[in-house]
Amino acid sequence: MAATGRYLLYTRKGTAGAAIEAAAGECGIALDLVEVPRECPPDDWAAFLRVNPRGQFPTLVHPDGTVITESTAILVHLADSHPGCGLIPAPGSSARAFHDRWLAFFQVNVYEAILRAEYPDRYTALPDHAPEVRNAAQGYIRQHFALFETVLTDDGPFLLGQRFQMVDLFVWLMVWWSDRGWLARECPRVLRLWEAASSRPALAAAARRHGFS
Ligand SMILES: N[C@@H](CCC(=O)N[C@@H](CS)C(=O)NCC(=O)O)C(=O)O
Incomplete structure (x- = not known):
């Protein structure tokens, strides 16, 4: 996947996407949101499944194209990559x-x-x-x-x-x-x-x- 320079978050209202949006807000990280509604056109759903075959939210795409799933892995990544936010203790401590x-x-x-x-x-x-x-x-x-x-x-x-x-x-x-x-x-x-x-x-x-x- 081509790098976009910004994080892309596939999310849906009422899901754990809320935690990622909240974390990004805490850290001042810009996210491009892709809202995938429950009744989404088949082509859009197929495109989402190509990103995350599990079809779950949240799904984060790193600016370098790496796909990150599992809410806690995403939260840890955002905190580790933005240590100035102070949202996670130092690795190894x-x-x-x-x-x-x-x-x-x-x-x-x-x-x-x-x-x-x-x-x-x-x-x-x-x-x-x-x-x-x-x-x-x-x-x-x-x-x-x-x-x-x-x-x-x-x-x-x-x-x-x-x-x-x-x-x-x-x-x-x-x-x-x-x-x-x-x-x-x-x-x-x-x-x-x-x-x-x-x-x-x-x-x-x-x-x-x-x-x-
Ligand atoms: N282990 C995943 C679970 C994600 C998950 O199950 N998300 C729910 C919404 S909160 C979902 O996408 N459900 C749709 C489905 O499983 O069909 C995580 O930690 O992010």
């Missing part, structure tokens, strides 16, 4: 290992469970069992938020205290898609993180654009 541990924790446990709750029929060969898949996924989400709650401290609101980092941005997105009433009761520190993150202008703008409520 123990703070970075701690940061990445919890970022991966949310990616593989919570985000994946949110997808199971959203698309339960994809996770069972027995269509009648979709409601059970969804219920189990919702329990899994709560279990992992409860575990993360024990890691947050009074020094917060963020995982690294007062320092807002990419992991907080990702948790912010996960909370948008979770049961905030339950979180307020059972995981008040997680909810405090979400509230503090939500007050950041770049995140508020992305939430508005994606219609989060």
Whole structure:
């Protein structure tokens, strides 16, 4: 793919594209957005599949043409390539290992469970069992938020205290898609993180654009 000189983000309203837009806003990174609506013409969808055969959002294309998928890989790339933004600890530091541990924790446990709750029929060969898949996924989400709650401290609101980092941005997105009433009761520190993150202008703008409520 030819280099464009700018990042290109394939995104869709209501998806994790919001996190990438928010991160770019935090860092002042210019993104060209390609909005791929749900009802998109077959040729446009075929063109998108040539970029990301998985057909998922977000999909970022680096100015040099490299395709980056998986939300957390994109967030880490943006933070590493714009160190002046201070959105991620230095590579190789123990703070970075701690940061990445919890970022991966949310990616593989919570985000994946949110997808199971959203698309339960994809996770069972027995269509009648979709409601059970969804219920189990919702329990899994709560279990992992409860575990993360024990890691947050009074020094917060963020995982690294007062320092807002990419992991907080990702948790912010996960909370948008979770049961905030339950979180307020059972995981008040997680909810405090979400509230503090939500007050950041770049995140508020992305939430508005994606219609989060
Ligand atoms: N592992 C991927 C998951 C991306 C993903 O599942 N995105 C959803 C929207 S939030 C999507 O594109 N769903 C459309 C589909 O799977 O058909 C990531 O971390 O970015």
